[in-house]
Amino acid sequence: MPAYLVVHSERQREDTLIEDPNLTVDFVDGWVLFKDRDLIHSNRVAIAIPATQVRRVERVDEQQDPMQEEPAPPKE
Numbered sequence: 001m002p003a004y005l006v007v008h009s010e011r012q013r014e015d016t017l018i019e020d021p022n023l024t025v026d027f028v029d030g031w032v033l034f035k036d037r038d039l040i041h042s043n044r045v046a047i048a049i050p051a052t053q054v055r056r057v058e059r060v061d062e063q064q065d066p067m068q069e070e071p072a073p074p075k076e
Contacts, residue, residue, distance in 0.1 A: 007055045
């Protein structure tokens with residue numbers, strides 16, 4: 001599931017984790033825009049944060065369990 005950690009510029013230890021199965025992020029005109037892919041066609045933003053208030057945005061999806069990896073393709 002897409003998940004992003006928003007590290008704030010001034011508020012230390014109050015970082016924000018945003019996650020949603022359809023989440024996307026864009027950096028546009030001084031804003032960090034989080035959108036739900038289901039809402040993109042209607043041009044709606046789920047969360048907007050002024051870029052001046054953000055130190056960085058990190059994608060922090062959960063790691064998949066190695067036991068659940070897809071099998072290797074058969075050798076020819």
